[in-house]
Amino acid sequence: MSTPDLQTGPDVSTTSAPSPTPPPPAAAVGGAKPRRRGGKATGPRYPAWLAAPLLTYYLVIFVAPLLLLVAFALATQADSFAGEQYAFGFNLSNFEAVFDGLYLDVFVQTFLLAAGGTLATVLVGFPLAYWMARHVSSKRKMLVVLLVMIPFWTSFLIRTFAWKLILDGNGAFAGALGIDILYTWKAILIGLVYGYLPLFVLPVYASLERMDWTLVDGAKDLGATPWRAFRQITLPLTRPGIMAGTLLVFIPMAGEYVIPQMLGGGRFLFIGSVIQGQFIGASNWPFGSAVSIALMLILSAFVVLYVVSALKEEQFGE
Amino acid sequence: MSVETEFDVRFRGVTKRFGGVVAVDDLDLDVRKGEFLSLLGSSGCGKTTSLRMIAGFEQPTSGSILIGDDDAVGVPPYRRDVNTVFQHYALFPHMTVLDNVAYGLKQRGVEKAERRKRAQAALDLVHLEGREGRKPRELSGGQQQRVALARALVMEPRVLLLDEPLGALDQQLRKDMQVELKRIQQEVGITFVYVTHDQGEAMSMSDRIAVMCNGKIEQLDAPEVVYDRPSSAFVAGFIGEMNTMAGTVRGVSGGVATIDVASGTVAAPVDGVHPSGDVLVGIRPEKVRVVADLDGPNRVAATVVTRLQLGSQIQLVAEMADGTTLTAVVPRAGTDADVDDLVPGDHIHLSWSASAPILLAA
Missing domain, CATH: 3.40.50.300 (P-loop containing nucleotide triphosphate hydrolases)
Incomplete structure (x- = not known):
């Protein structure tokens, strides 16, 4: 459900740290074929129709379903057992039901676990990305990046199921170690971190790769301890990558329903599970749609707050 | 202190x-x-x-x-x-x-x-x-x-x-x-x-x-x-330009070493250790002068190979009788005879002061 918000991630990551050398004059290429006069001559011009496939895709895959979702969310579920009937209209009662006490708790629980999962991903992923960028020889870097991505070659479902076997207190592994955390929030957290780690590591690794490490030498030369050099130089300069990474994991985590179902044993309801239940179990599409839209709006609000606060910090942190 | x-x-x-x-x-x-x-x-x-x-x-x-x-x-x-x-x-x-x-x-x-x-x-x-x-x-x-x-x-x-x-x-x-x-x-x-x-x-x-x-x-x-x-x-060679000639020390007397090089003999001042055997003699290009004739010490005949305009100075590369070359950097409007008119192929005479040659370890 949160797919549209994913668009924010790559957008953020493109605002890279400024390089010490000015960019080459891109106008040199564009000037070769001045199709149109005026405007910003900042690059080669392409005919507008090249955007058509993307635009079509965007309309069909994103805009149309979103409009459909809004239409369903405003519809009324017909109260008959003679098959699913919807009365389309402008009915806000579905949204009122979303913010009823019961579902509010689910929202809070979802965001707490997603936030916890994101934090844990940062704690595991940042050192990994840092190690990859700074301490792996350039010959082995591609291999390590590949290793980070390899889990993606197996179905997400199968990998999550594998964790169920690993964490099962009666199973061979966790049983032997005396660990019994399956069907607890800890198991969900482990599943979340495992499932989304590469999505955080890769953008952060990319921004650390672009980092000019002589700046850290410069800071140390001026008396900064390694920790202060990290906090005052490395962290602010790789912030775009870290922001992209956290958004890339937080947003899908908040919409997650496979991991809480399999590793939480249904005891920890995620808002994603509620949505799934409404569409598949209860067959209440209007309510499911309303919950989806609420999730999207709340996530969007989170993202805006996050981006604004991060940018503000950059301005005043100088 | x-x-x-x-x-x-x-x-x-x-x-x-x-x-x-x-x-x-x-x-x-x-x-x-x-x-x-x-x-x-x-x-x-x-x-x-x-x-x-x-x-x-x-x-x-x-x-x-x-x-x-x-x-x-x-x-x-x-x-x-x-x-x-x-x-x-x-x-x-x-x-x-x-x-x-x-x-x-x-x-x-x-x-x-x-x-x-x-x-x-x-x-x-x-x-x-x-x-x-x-x-x-x-x-x-x-x-x-x-x-x-x-x-x-x-x-x-x-x-x-x-x-x-x-x-x-x-x-x-x-x-x-x-x-x-x-x-x-x-x-x-x-x-x-x-x-x-x-x-x-x-x-x-x-x-x-x-x-x-x-x-x-x-x-x-x-x-x-x-x-x-x-x-x-x-x-x-690293600091500035230097003409170098390989040679053998023939003798040392009165603080001056006489060295046999391909183009003849060169006298070089000695300070400290007396050199012997194979050595290199170096002469800075700007210490080489164009003179009218061969009357006097430290003079050789040569033919201009290239002439390079350096602004206020002219760089001349000249070949001596034995085929080795000597580079001279001379002022344009200086005392040297008509260097402005020199072209490749001209026969000239080159000279340097007694203190110019430097002895280097071979």
Whole structure:
């Protein structure tokens, strides 16, 4: 459900740290074929129709379903057992039901676990990305990046199921170690971190790769301890990558329903599970749609707050 | 001044290996208090590694380094009383010029008003008033270079290390900055250790030059001594131009050695050790003159091969009877006979003063 918000991630990551050398004059290429006069001559011009496939895709895959979702969310579920009937209209009662006490708790629980999962991903992923960028020889870097991505070659479902076997207190592994955390929030957290780690590591690794490490030498030369050099130089300069990474994991985590179902044993309801239940179990599409839209709006609000606060910090942190 | 504090940096038998490669080889070096010392050499000679060992970014494989009277081996960069002007400046792109310059003082815990004041004074010293609020990328290369200098100078270090700081600037700016750097060094009285591959830079600014090759110092002397009395053919070739002729010492008498070379005999002044056997005789091109005839000592006949206009001077490459060549750089409107009219193929006579030939180890 949160797919549209994913668009924010790559957008953020493109605002890279400024390089010490000015960019080459891109106008040199564009000037070769001045199709149109005026405007910003900042690059080669392409005919507008090249955007058509993307635009079509965007309309069909994103805009149309979103409009459909809004239409369903405003519809009324017909109260008959003679098959699913919807009365389309402008009915806000579905949204009122979303913010009823019961579902509010689910929202809070979802965001707490997603936030916890994101934090844990940062704690595991940042050192990994840092190690990859700074301490792996350039010959082995591609291999390590590949290793980070390899889990993606197996179905997400199968990998999550594998964790169920690993964490099962009666199973061979966790049983032997005396660990019994399956069907607890800890198991969900482990599943979340495992499932989304590469999505955080890769953008952060990319921004650390672009980092000019002589700046850290410069800071140390001026008396900064390694920790202060990290906090005052490395962290602010790789912030775009870290922001992209956290958004890339937080947003899908908040919409997650496979991991809480399999590793939480249904005891920890995620808002994603509620949505799934409404569409598949209860067959209440209007309510499911309303919950989806609420999730999207709340996530969007989170993202805006996050981006604004991060940018503000950059301005005043100088 | 006591003996202990006469030097700001002392290397004793310092060796640095990277894997199997020896970057710095059993190096001894004393940097005098307040001097402008250049480490001069081509890339891979160990000059930058030596600088990074003073800064603390590299640790020697063996040997000892003293900064002041303190053993510096194992001390991290942030606890050393030295600061560096980096080759590409390493200015913090997310901070303003003023914050860049105040950064080191902030690490020292200097309070805000004070560090502003001192950063401002450092910016005034390098003539960057009015640029405090800019970001580094909004400045020109020369201005960025000044910010880097101010950022290091504001720390009032015992030694300022400069790693080819003028390398990225264009010709005219380099010339201006050489004058500027020397002025600043004399004004603040801080010891400068300057790494460069540009002999012109080293000559114009340094009190002493250490010419490095293969991780060792070939010669460490005042610029004019390095130029006039190079200790080896390598130094002679690295600093300025040098005609060299291989020969054999025939005899030494009265402080003058007579050497048989391919084109005849050359007399060279001797100081100190008496040479013998195979040697190299060097003559600077600007000490070679065009003369009217062969009447007198130190004169040879030659044929002009190439003539190169250098502006106020002319460079002549002339071939002697045996086929070896001699390069002369002569003033255009000087006393030399009609050099302006010379063309390749002309027969000329060349001469040099008795003190011009330099004996070098073969």
